[in-house]
Amino acid sequence: MTESKKLLEGVKVVELATFIAAATTGRFLADLGADVVKIEQKNGDPLRYTAPSEGRPLDMHENTTWELENGNKRCLSIDTRTEEGKEILFKLLDEADILITNWRTKALVKSGLDYETLKVKYPKLVYGICTGYGEYGPDKDLPGFDFTSFFARGGYLETLRQKSDVPMNVVPGVGDHNVGMNLAAGILAALYHAKMTGKGEKVETSLFETAIFNMGMMVQAAQYTDYGEKYPIDIRNSPNPFLACWKSKEGRYVQTCMPDYNTYFERFMTALGLTEFLGEEKDKYFPVQHLIENGLGPKLYDAIMERFETKTIAEWNEILVEADIPFALAKNWEELLEDDQAWANDCFRKMEYPSGERILVNQPVRYHEMGKTPYEKGPLIGEHTVEVLKELGYDDAKIKELIDSKIAYEWDK
Structure with a gap:
């Protein structure tokens, strides 16, 4: 199959954001072919330094988390707090179709990067923003991460624990990836509208x-x-005992899911x-109302x-598949890396690093006509600074001046 034009080829995106969601x-x-230019300060996005909490080496040249969130992008490193840095940013916006940000509202207003200001200058711009707690209300300016805004404030930790136990352990990225994909869906709808009407939109x-x-x-x-039962519950007292995890002979857990108890x-x-x-x-246990009563x-x-x-597990796998019971083994991450179903559906791809080959996770959406999306490593800090500045019309002398004055930064390690 001949690879066709990427779906968003020609679309220009400026990403003014840190961490994961945006x-x-x-x-x-x-991945869809848009030219995404990520703006970073000289020291880079804090996400570049999270390796120890994820249990992997801290290495700028082998940063699997950075790859996952920032593959296929370019990086321009400038100090947006300076007038010349702001000028560079606005030159990028002159040509941009989309701006993505997760800055807090006060910082955006102070920098003249809030939607109300930008829509006057760029009426066709699609403005995408994600925050911790939303743009309104008493907590709109609080810092937000998925551990706090999503898992804790959003009802996961208090309700999904066993009634007698502490909340589950959470890991970074789960809530962020949800938000990021929601924002992408909204941005693409707004982009379609902007291309059809010439009018931009704010997506939040x-x-x-x-x-x-x-x-x-x-x-x-x-x-x-x-x-019903008020959560958190003891799963043993659940009104539907078929929605539970079961411990096998070797101590592994199998989750079954039969929302309609009566059918199964x-x-x-x-x-x-x-x-x-x-x-x-049977009359005592069926239908589910009798069970409860x-x-x-x-x-x-x-x-x-x-x-x-x-x-x-092997024995239960055979029995439950034969009976057509919805179930799955509760797998660990190491097992997922070797999961045949995941590989068959292109969930992973391999990347070469100085230390050897590593497995990286793909985006969860596939395209038939466009073909397999590329996977370039996430950019180093300022890796494309000179390249982007030249595209904006800066000559070599001016670029050197910007770098020497620390307004712009180019990776040199």
């Missing part, structure tokens, strides 16, 4: 708003205080060999858990 949006657009989302949307089913259900009751009980719950006893959920849960501990 960078995810930029990476998504860059946040970690907090995204978490509430993700939790929408349960947040809405929480209004019905006379029904006989099939699941038969597959497990728990025939004592069928026949004359009789207070027999914990008894059924205990019976299932006891049965799961009699067989290995």
Whole structure:
């Protein structure tokens, strides 16, 4: 198949952001062929230095997190606090279709980079912004990360723990990637509108708003205080004992998912060999209303858990596949790197580094006609500074002056 033109080829994007969420949006657009120029200060985005907390070496030349969020972009390193630095930034915006930022509102206003100011000068510009808590309300200016704005404030930590236990451990990027993809979707809709009408748009989302949307089913259900169990719950007392993890003979966990308990009751009980719950006893456990009314959920849960501990994962895999029961082994990250299903669906690709070959994660969207998206390593700090400045019309003498005066920075290590 001949590779066709990239879907966003010719689109120019300026990314004025740090960390993960906004960078995810930029990476998504860059994969589609947009020219994404990331603006960094001389010391670079703090995300470049997070390796120790992720359990990997701190190495600017082998930074898998940086690759994931910033592959296929170019980097211009300038001091935007200076007048000449701002002039360079605005020259970029003169030609840009999209601006992506996660700066806080006060900083944007102070720098003349807020939407209300820019839309006057750039009426066709699509302005994408993501924040921790949204642009309005008493907490709009608080710093926000996915640990706090998404997982904690957004309802994950308090509701998804076992009732008697501390909240689950969380890892960076999970909420950020959600937000980044939401922002990308909004930006692409606005870009279409701008191309059709000549009118730009502001697109906004946040970690907090995204978490509430993700939790929408349960947040809405929480209004019905006379029904169901209030979270956090003990999974043993869940109104549907088929939505749980089960411990296998070798101590691994299998998650089953049967939202409609009634549909799966006989099939699941038969597959497990728990025939004592069928026949004359069935009326106590089926339908689910009877189970709840009789207070027999914990008894059924205990019976299932006891049965799961009699067989290995391999044995349960064969039994549950044959019975067409929705299930999955709770895998660790090391296992995901070797998952045949992930490789078959192009979730990964390999990248060569001085230390050897590493596996990197691809964006989760595929394109048939465009073909496989490229994966250039994330840029070093100021790697494309000279290149971009020349494109903006600066000559060699002026570029040297900007670098010597520390207004611009070029990677030289």
